[in-house]
Amino acid sequence: MSSIVPQGVAASDFSNALDEFAGVVGKDRVYVDEQPLSSYRDAYSPLADGEFLPSAAVAPEGVEQIKKILKIANAYKIPIWTIGTGRNFAYGGPAPRKSGYVMLDLRRMNRIIEVNEKYGYALVEPGVSYMQLYRHLRAIGSKLWIDPAAPAWGGVMGNALEHGAGYTPYGDHFTMQCGMEVVLADGEVIRTGQGALAGSKHWQVTKHAAGPQFDGMFTQSNFGVVTKMGIWLMPEPPGYKPFMITYEREEDLEAIFEITRPLKVNQIIPNAAVAVDLLWEVSAKTTRRHYFDGKGPLPQSIRKQIASDHKLGMWNYYGALYGPPPIIENNWKIVEDALMSIPGAKLYLDRENDPAWDYRVRLMRGEPNMTEFSIMNWIGGGGHVNFSPLLAPNGSEALAQYNLIKSRCHDHGFDYIGEFLVGWRDMHHILMIMYDRADEAMRKGAYDLFGVLVAEAAESGFGEYRTHLAFMDQIAKTYKHNDGALWDLHQRIKDVMDPNGILSPGKQGIWPKSMRTTS
Structure with a gap:
């Protein structure tokens, strides 16, 4: 049985609560032993082992059981952490915000x-x-x-x-x-x-x-x-035309998004077009050690060799057109003329035996798959955490953010591995910080890098839209207009709606009153 007890809860009360949870869902749906609880940890965490571990888990099958579980949690002031499928990897996975929470595991509710x-x-x-x-x-x-x-x-x-x-x-x-x-x-x-x-x-x-x-x-x-x-x-549309364009230079990022912005705002390109950097793209096909066994970021000569070997660019742009074929072909002429105007651009409408191409083509037509998890093989050791700032589809802004983040990655000995995904009037910039979790120095370096990126992005006017458990408080504090009035509002709502503070305390930096001084 887990030796962890929720903070501020007496061991006897915790034991009584577990018995009552079992009375609701059945003893076999209350998990207290080390083996089942091990599935509620962040296997890729930038933190040391032993952080963010649950005390127990309870798995209801419906709303009526959830209501009863919450009644028990309120009575004993048990903090619970809710998960759906528990696959929020790179952001904390199925782990709780603090050690000792009881997991409210909703995976059985899968209708x-x-x-x-x-x-x-x-x-x-x-x-x-x-x-x-x-x-x-x-x-x-x-x-x-x-x-x-x-x-x-x-x-x-x-x-x-x-x-x-x-x-x-x-x-x-x-x-x-x-x-x-x-x-x-x-x-x-x-x-x-x-x-x-x-x-x-x-x-x-x-x-x-x-x-x-x-x-x-x-x-x-x-x-x-x-x-x-x-x-x-x-x-399902009557037609679908995926495409890929490779760009030779890192600085092409500016022109890419100056061209993309009107195409997206006017919905000429209707999907979430994405510019994927060289290393993210090639990770579906090879590993870093195949090219370089040294430490620190890859030398530029190695990057150029990778691009040549795999017919890739420093940026690899994916998009698709949808609809009746005559409309697709009409819009395609506009898209092709615009995006191919950058010197050195190469267009692909098919790439044989290329798992990265196949993956993107499937994804853009709504076919789920697991190809992207092959990126875990690039470094080995499984560790990864995503830094995810927002920006506008503005070329100079994208290039400036890229240069800032790449520079900090290199300062800390990491490759830049990322992609820019264009929504409508916004962009998500996803940086994948990769590390070997067995390498303590590398893991700690990733953690330190992330903290630096949060601070410097905020200073430059960029906020994150999503983050790992370990950085929720830091990121919440960067939203500090009018002395953090927005998060004050979050916490005022929390106090009214959840006065005992049982629901996912600390989620996104929103803490109940009883835990604010210790968070």
């Missing part, structure tokens, strides 16, 4: 409640993965596409709640969310939007209802436990 072909949506529970939903749609003969994040095992609901993104025209997952069912800390169950109407016929058709909209309040927060969520799905 696809409805698929509506006419209006193009699904209603799902927290444990539904992208692959599960994809296979279900294929099994029922649906012509709807999902929009998966990079790894197929991720959760449809969890990724949307974390403001995640994908690569089809439906790539902004929270924008495509419509309607939630939420269990509040006191056990009350609410439905947002039209779901609040008794007998509603259109819960997943429109986000709007009378009064304020609360859906966003339950994303990246600890104000409730989301148990159902609607997600809009893309009807």
Whole structure:
């Protein structure tokens, strides 16, 4: 049995709470032994082993059990940490924000409640993965596409709640969310939007209802436990044209996004186009040690050799066009003329025996897969953490941010491995900090690098949209307009909605009153 007890909870009270949890879900669904609890750790963490470990886990099968679990947690003031599929890797995975929390594991709640072909949506529970939903749609003969994040095992609901993104025209997952069912800390169950109407016929058709909209309040927060969520799905288009363009120079990044911005804002390129750096792209095919066994960032001569060997650029741009073939071909002429105007650009409409190309082509048409996890082989040792600042689709801004981040990576002995993903009027910049977790110095270097990047990005006016557990407090403090008024508001809401502070304390830097002095 785990020797960890939640902070501030007497051992006898904790034991009583576990017994009561077992009375709700069954003894076999309350996990207290080391072996099952080991699955609730961040296997890729930049922290030392022994950080962020749960005291126990409880796995309900439905809303009624969740209500009873929350009643027990309130009675004993047990902090719980909610996960859906638990696949939020690079950001903390299934681990809790602090050691000692009890995991509220919703993976058993994995029903696809409805698929509506006419209006193009699904209603799902927290444990539904992208692959599960994809296979279900294929099994029922649906012509709807999902929009998966990079790894197929991720959760449809969890990724949307974390403001995640994908690569089809439906790539902004929270924008495509419509309607939630939420269990509040006191056990009350609410439905947002039209779901609040008794007998509603259109819960997943429109986000709007009378009064304020609360859906966003339950994303990246600890104000409730989301148990159902609607997600809009893309009807299969009559045509699909994926493409890849390689660019020879790092500084081409500026021109790439100056050209891309009007194409995206005007929806000529409708999907989430992405510029992938050389090392991220090649990691699907080879490893660093194949080219270089030294320490520190790769020499430029090695980078050029990699690009030559694999017919890649310093930047590798993927996008796709969708719709009736005549419209695709009309728009393609505009896209091709614009993006091929950069000297040295090379266009690919197919690449034989290239797993990276195959992966992107599948992803941009809504086929989930696990190819991107091959990036773990680039360094070996599995460690990775994502630094994820936001910026505009502005060429000079993108290049400046890239140069800043690359410089800090090199200062700390790391390669820059990243991609820029264009939404509509925004961009996500995803930096993958790779390290061997068995190398203590390398792991600590990754942690230190991340902290530096948070501070310097904020000084330059860039904030992160998502982060690892270990950096939630630091990033929350960078949003400091008017002495941090926004996070003050978060915590005022927390105090009203969850006075005992039981729901995911510290999530996104939102702490209950009882824990603020120790956070």
